[in-house]
Amino acid sequence: MKVANLEGALLDYWVAKADGCLEVVYLYQDDKYYATDCGVPVYYSRDWSKGGPIIEREGLVIAPRAHPDFIATMTWASQPYRGKSAQHIGSTPLIAAMRAFVASKFGEEVEDAPSVTG
Structure with missing residues (x-):
């Protein structure tokens, strides 16, 4: 999956992984990931x-x-100040920045998150 397409809970999942959280679980009833x-x-x-x-x-x-x-539509761009990671775009500053962070750690593509079962 392309980092540029990550959003919502899936983007947050990969940010947690990039930030060093080893166990990130999805709670079906909350429709959210938690870095346990x-x-x-x-x-x-x-x-x-x-x-x-x-x-x-x-x-x-x-x-x-x-x-x-x-x-008339504003988007946001983010990239690391140091390093050679590409610029990432998002509809909010946080989305753009978190995409840039994930890409700086894993590259432009990541695996799909673990399957979600109810």
């Missing part, structure tokens, strides 16, 4: 208190960017 060994619910791409420290620690640069097809 890190002791936190996984909301990196939706909560500044979770994603913000990663942005600061990793030196991720975030900037607004006009969508190429719709000038």
